[in-house]
Amino acid sequence: MNILVTGISGRMGQAVRQAVEMNAQTTLTSTHDVGQDVAAAMKQADCAIDFSFHGFTPELLAVAVAQGKPLVIGTTGHTPEEKAAITEASRQIPIVFASNYSVGVNTLFWLTRKAARILRDYDIEIVEMHHHHKLDAPSGTARTLCQIVCEETGMDEDKDVMHGREGLVGARPQRQIGMHSLRGGDVVGDHTVIFATEGERVELTHKASSRMTFASGAVRAALWLQDKPAGLYTMQDVLGFTD
Numbered sequence: 199m200n201i202l203v204t205g206i207s208g209r210m211g212q213a214v215r216q217a218v219e220m221n222a223q224t225t226l227t228s229t230h231d232v233g234q235d236v237a238a239a240m241k242q243a244d245c246a247i248d249f250s251f252h253g254f255t256p257e258l259l260a261v262a263v264a265q266g267k268p269l270v271i272g273t274t275g276h277t278p279e280e281k282a283a284i285t286e287a288s289r290q291i292p293i294v295f296a297s298n299y300s301v302g303v304n305t306l307f308w309l310t311r312k313a314a315r316i317l318r319d320y321d322i323e324i325v326e327m328h329h330h331h332k333l334d335a336p337s338g339t340a341r342t343l344c345q346i347v348c349e350e351t352g353m354d355e356d357k358d359v360m361h362g363r364e365g366l367v368g369a370r371p372q373r374q375i376g377m378h379s380l381r382g383g384d385v386v387g388d389h390t391v392i393f394a395t396e397g398e399r400v401e402l403t404h405k406a407s408s409r410m411t412f413a414s415g416a417v418r419a420a421l422w423l424q425d426k427p428a429g430l431y432t433m434q435d436v437l438g439f440t441d
Contacts, residue, residue, distance in 0.1 A: 199421055200227040202243035204258065205250030207231050209331075210272065210409055214247050217413035223421055237261045245270065245420045252276040259287040268292045268423040270416050272299055274338025288430035292423050296433040297338030299415030303389065304433045306404040310343055310391050313402060314350035320393040320400075321370060322347055327380035327388040335379035336361070339389050347375055347391070 201218045205211040206229035218226045228239040232254075240246060240261050247270045248258055255273060262269050271284065274297055284295055298304065314322070324347070326340040336344075348355050359375045360367075370376075387406040392399060406412070415433065422436045 199224050199424065200242060200244045201225065201417070201420060202228045202230060202239050202246040204230040204236070204239075204246060204248045204254070205273075208249060210249035210412065213409040213413035214249060214416055217410060217417045218247075221414075221417050221421075224417055237265070240265050240267055243267065245423060247416050247420055248273055249416070252280055255280050256283050259283055263287050263290050266291060268420075268426070269294070270299075270419045270423065271295045272412065272416055274341075275334040285430055288428060290428050292426040292428055292431065294419040294423060294431045294433065294436060296419070297342040298387075298412065299419060299433055300404070300406060300411045301415055301437065302404050302406070302411065303339055303387075304415075304437055304439065306389065306391075306402055307342060307346060307434065308439050309402050311346050311350055313391070313393055313400060314347045317393040317395075317400060318351045319372070320395045321372065321374075321376075322351070323376035323378065323392040323394070325378045325380070325388075325390045325392070327382070327385050329384050329386070330381050332381060335381070336377050337379070337387065337389070339387065340377065340379070343389065343391055344375055344377060 201224050203211055203214045215226060218224045227242040230236050230239045236258060245268045249272045252273050252275045268291055324340050324343050326337045328337060344359060353373060353375060358373055359377055361377045386409055390401055390403040392401050419436045
């Protein structure tokens with residue numbers, strides 16, 4: 199499979215380049231960075247893997263739809279309008295759109311869903327930490343974990359999520375998800391979901407030590423997209439996870 203890697207100057211872009219070059223089933227045929235012609239780069243590829251910036255997504259979608267090329271989107275921080283554009287484009291081309299392409303993290307997603315169903319009345323907190331260069335907070339992975347918890351417990355992302363705490367906030371309501379973002383050093387990505395009640399606590403944690411785990415997963419997603427019909431897929435689909 200011939201692959202286009204966008205956001206090539208970024209940390210993830212470089213990791214994806216390496217993952218594509220290491221995989222015997224893929225060839226790096228083109229790359230793209232800000233200011234370059236993405237349409238020309240796309241013509242040489244069978245699929246594009248994007249870890250650039252959410253503001254670039256609409257342009258990338260337009261080119262992919264025009265050329266009928268599948269996409270793997272790993273960029274996070276999209277606005278509601280940008281997410282809607284991804285959904286609209288998926289009616290014409292196959293797209294894998296995930297906040298995290300690590301097999302381990304996607305296992306964490308699956309385990310969190312199972313735990314939230316069983317421990318739905320426990321106090322639930324989500325903690326993530328990343329390097330000091332990261333631009334968005336909470337991370338896309340933490341947001342996905344929050345969405346999973348909300349789906350399984352009936353809580354609302356807008357009303358029931360507390361982003362950090364400061365001052366005399368009072369006793370913790372039972373129907374609340376605490377969300378905490380830590381930044382420092384060169385941390386690739388740590389995520390923990392805590393379920394706590396009187397007398398016990400359950401913690402589900404994933405720690406990444408290399409971006410290659412995400413990059414290799416994205417290449418795996420690109421290969422999976424071959425011959426798939428138009429639609430919006432997740433890494434859970436790629437891995438064959440079911441409820």
